[in-house]
Amino acid sequence: MKNSLQMAGGVVGAVIGFVATLLLLELVGFGNRAGPIMSGMLALLVFAPCGAIAGLLFGTTLVARVRGRENADGSLRNSLKAFALVVALCAAAGAAYYVYAVTTATPWLNPNAPNPLLVFEVRLPAGAALPSSARDVAIELQTDLNTMPGEPRPDQFRRDDDRPIIAGYVELAFRTAHRQLEIKINGQPDRLYLIGSSAKAPHTAEFGPWQANSDGSEIRYRARWPGRD
Known part of the structure; x- marks a missing residue:
C-alpha cells in the first residue's frame, strides 16, 4: 500500500501518545486521592x-514530511x-482477551459449574496438638x-x-x-498463610513444596480443577 508507512507512523504515534499521556499525568500528580477510581477513568x-489522537496525527504528518509528500488532504x-x-487493532485485542477469558476461566463465568479447589496441608509446629475433630478447625480463604x-x-x-498435619480444601470462586x-x-493461635498461586491457579496433580510460616508451621497446596482428578 502506497501510504502504508504513513499509517504505520500514525499507529506508532497513537501508542506513544497514549503511553506518554499516562506517564505525564503520573509525573504531574494528576488525580484525586479521595476519588482514585474517577481519576483513573478520566485518565x-x-x-x-x-x-493517542494527537500522537496519531503527529506520526502521520511526520512520516509524510520525511518522505516529502506532505499534503493536507492526503495527511488527513x-x-x-x-x-x-x-x-480495529484495539477491537481485535479486546476480542482476543475475551475469548481467552472465556476459554480459561469457565468455572468463574458459569455460576452452575463447580469451582476449582485449593487443596492444602498444614504441618503444625512440633509439640502442637492434633485437632480431635473437624469442629475444632475453621478455615477461611481471604x-x-x-x-x-x-x-x-x-x-x-x-x-x-x-508434628501434626491437618488437611482441607476451599473453593477458588474468583x-x-x-x-x-x-x-x-481451638486452643491454638490463629495462623495466616499467603497463597502464591497465579490468578488462574492452573490444575496440578501434586502438592507444591512446603512453605514455612513465621510461627514455625508450614503449608503446601495445589489447585484441583473439576474433572481433572
Whole structure:
C-alpha cells in the first residue's frame, strides 16, 4: 500500500501518545486521592485517548514530511485510515482477551459449574496438638474480592513424627492472585498463610513444596480443577 508507512507512523504515534499521556499525568500528580477510581477513568477514557489522537496525527504528518509528500488532504485521509486501523487493532485485542477469558476461566463465568479447589496441608509446629475433630478447625480463604469458608479433611489428619498435619480444601470462586488462607484451631493461635498461586491457579496433580510460616508451621497446596482428578 502506497501510504502504508504513513499509517504505520500514525499507529506508532497513537501508542506513544497514549503511553506518554499516562506517564505525564503520573509525573504531574494528576488525580484525586479521595476519588482514585474517577481519576483513573478520566485518565484512561479521556486524557489518554486525546494523547493517542494527537500522537496519531503527529506520526502521520511526520512520516509524510520525511518522505516529502506532505499534503493536507492526503495527511488527513491517512490519519483517518490510521485511526480506523488503531480502532480495529484495539477491537481485535479486546476480542482476543475475551475469548481467552472465556476459554480459561469457565468455572468463574458459569455460576452452575463447580469451582476449582485449593487443596492444602498444614504441618503444625512440633509439640502442637492434633485437632480431635473437624469442629475444632475453621478455615477461611481471604482475597481482595471475597472470602470463602473452607472444609477440613479430618480423615487426612495425621502426624509426621512429633508434628501434626491437618488437611482441607476451599473453593477458588474468583480469579485473583491476592489470596491468603486463615486457619483457626481451638486452643491454638490463629495462623495466616499467603497463597502464591497465579490468578488462574492452573490444575496440578501434586502438592507444591512446603512453605514455612513465621510461627514455625508450614503449608503446601495445589489447585484441583473439576474433572481433572
